[in-house]
Amino acid sequence: MATRDTVDDPNQRPPVIAGPHEDGVGPRRRDFLNIAAVSFAGVGAATVLIPLVNQMNPSADVLALASTEVDLAKVVPGQGIKVSWRKQPVFIRNLTPKEIAEADAVPLSSLRDPQTLAERTKPGHKNWLITLGVCTHLGCVPLGISEGENRGQYGGYFCPCHGSQYDTAARIRGGPAPRNLAVPDYAFKTPTTVQIG
Template sequence: MATLETAEDPNQRPPVIGPEHDEGQGPRRRDFLNIAAVAFAGVGGVAVVIPLVNQMNPSADVLALASIEVDLAKIEAGSGIKVAWRKQPVFVRNLTPAEIKEAKAVPVDSLRDPETLDARTKPGHENWLITMAVCTHLGCVPLGITPGENRGQFGGYFCPCHGSQYDTAGRIRAGPAPKNLVVPEYSFKSATSVQIG
């Protein structure tokens, strides 16, 4: 009896094993390369983004002026000084009892930008008025921080550029300015020292 041998077809390929037959064999080389490429791109992206974000941070000279301390001991009642904070002028004024009384006597509802003197000063330190020395109309520096300067008809500040007039509490009373002089963030460190910023 002759045995019948099956001849192998030279064009027949071995069966392809798909991903469904890969389970349990662990990560393949291709998976490792994909993960490594994504990780490398992520590190490269972070290396590019950090300098871009860092250049938007304030410079060292601006950070140095982030807060200033002002000595109040030499400022007499009825007078004041102008200091620089964040490259902007700031008025520090020691109000007299008469100026405080005058500011408190103004009906708040009659003001363009209603604010009480108490809201613009710190409790226990109502004689110290600290405001930005920038007119809220177009940014000129008002007069009136020293007794010899023009203080306008309300006894506070007078802007020589367009005639805005502020009272003793730095509140707008006449002229084109829409808002009161801005009160910056500040805190008292002692009875004779205040930190602005």
């Protein structure tokens, strides 16, 4: 015999007893699953991105060439040497007092790319001219760093490709090159040791 209070109604649900998960006090299962999914996606993204970003870093051989030290003790005035830095030639020339005077005597107004010799060298080391050995026209390697090579009309460097001519301060004086030979970053570590780069 059924009473009014215990009538079975298929549409009626039994009363829910509130617990710590239902009243919003503790985490629900759905919250845990959301946090776990986002954490898993974050770990997966990091796993993919770290090698991707790491491969953009320079390789060990490039880092080794990032800077180079050169001993200048054996380079006498009037001589020059060619070294390699970042797979490019660098000309290091020990200028004579006459070459320094010739460079200083050139009026800046006559230069295509006006720079003084002092702007192209370090204070206290005006005799050491350090430039990239790459013509600013089309990237050929000019002549003039080695003894007996053609130095052109201005006594500096001569590009055999298209005839650009540079003076003793490696400034463009004739031919199609638009700019002076570039001066790389360098610093003297000792009076006879220079670090390029």
